[in-house]
Amino acid sequence: MFERYTETARRAIFFARYEASQFGAQAIEPEHLLLGASREDKPLFIQILPDGEDSLEWIRRSIENHSPPKPRIPVTVELPLAPETKRVLHYAHDESDRLKHRHIGTEHLLLGLMRAEDSVAAQVLFELGLRLDAMRDVAQRIKAPRPYVFQANRPNGRRRIVLGVERLQQMPLLRGARVGLVCNQASVDHRFRHVADLLHEHTAINLTALFGPQHGIRGDVQDNMVETAHALDRKTGLPIHSLYSETREPTEEMLKDVDIIVCDLQGVGCRIYTFVYTLANCMRAAKKFGKKVIACDRPNPIGGIQVAGTVLDPAFTSFVGQFPIASRHGMTVCELARMFNEHFGIDCDLECITMKGWSRELWYDETDGPWVLPSPNMPTIDTATVFCGSVHLEGTQMSEGRGTTRPFEILGAPYINADDFGNALNNLNLDGVYFRPCVFMPTFQKHAGKACGGVQIHVTERRAFEPVITGIAIVKTAYDMYRDDFRWKDPPYEYEYDRNPFDLISGTSKVREAIERGDDLASIQASWETPLAEFKALRERFLLY
Known part of the structure; x- marks a missing residue:
């Protein structure tokens, strides 16, 4: 049935099913197909709608007014196409044939x-001023399938x-100084050239030492609490000091030949x-020891707007939490450095x-930045998307997916x-999430x-x-x-x-x-809202973008 459909059109139908389940509908109606299509082909809709993206929001509000959502239906339920939606697909075939596509x-x-014409979807489109003949003219100009763009994850460009x-290398800040570089395998420029090599080869920069974080300077050490040794870097011949x-x-002693510490590490927003x-x-x-620190910024891979989760109680300070910040802090490394320095009193x-741009x-x-996995079990942006939550499984005897190809996305235990x-x-x-049952x-x-x-964990709408x-x-x-089978992880953990x-x-x-008391999920989430609001107010002082 769908052999002639473009990948974007197929995904529009897929998300129509999702929209129907979120509306609590018993079948996939034309209005759900409209929502799925507008979600998957924003460039087309922005082109034809009078107010661009604002019209997209208006479409959703209008559909919700016409068909108020009911209790959601689990997305595991296979919802059928409504008779009117089947007619829409028949019309779509007919329109393609008419245009000789x-x-x-x-x-x-x-x-x-x-x-x-009698469907809610058609009425919404007509209210926006769209007309069939004009839309046919638009479709006539689209001669072939357009490249598929996953709109949920990436804009058009x-x-x-x-x-x-990259900016630091164009500045005179390092000239005449002995430089120590804190880096790992993700410390690369847009051409995937390692920063240690770039600074070492730079005629005006005197790179004297390298410093490696957890997992090693090359990111080859898999697990927590597996230390890395001090060594010599084979390519540059410089000493590597393991931190x-x-x-x-x-x-x-490590800093005896260093005047400036440059740090270029990729965070994950957690x-x-x-x-x-x-x-x-x-x-x-x-x-x-009287040195200077230069921190080089990189994007927060999961964006810098959403902030969520618990705020660290100082009584639980450790190497996985030194400061009272939120689980998902919504900040870049440089923004955090400013907060650590000015608010939490490091004062270096x-x-x-x-960054620029x-x-x-x-x-x-959504940027052209060069992604390299910053640690062995953080291979993709999908991993970073779920990490702020699924990292909690490290504190249990459940598997958080280490030893699989999708760490922190695949989770479970033998008894489940x-x-x-x-x-x-x-x-x-x-x-914004669907949990697909699996065995691994x-x-x-x-x-x-x-x-x-x-x-x-399948994230279906990551901003939600x-x-x-x-x-x-x-x-x-x-x-x-x-x-009877669930167990919390026993110490030690990160040297505690x-x-x-x-x-x-x-x-x-x-x-x-x-959890042990049996509190419901809403109560647990409500318990951290007050300190979270206080953290949100604090972070505003240190934002750079």
């Missing part, structure tokens, strides 16, 4: 919707940015990620080199029934070589998706359903030998205690 795209779906470290070894702060604390430790050492000689609403894959677990999570009706076998780490039941409450929901659901690892990740014991 070989394909059926979203433009033909629109024509089909307009021919179903990526924003050009200039990284902080995930017997020390996590540069010593006076408090529970140690690279920003390596930077903080370098700032402390710089203050102690700090200079931040900002980046703005807060942009996710990493995948279908039951997936259904329970989907029945929570969390925004980790090749290393927790439950290595054992079949685990669980779910894969809230990862922290999703991660807590996964842990709480496993605890509630499998109380006497405190519950889940509490260290959460930044508080209150979340675990609420």
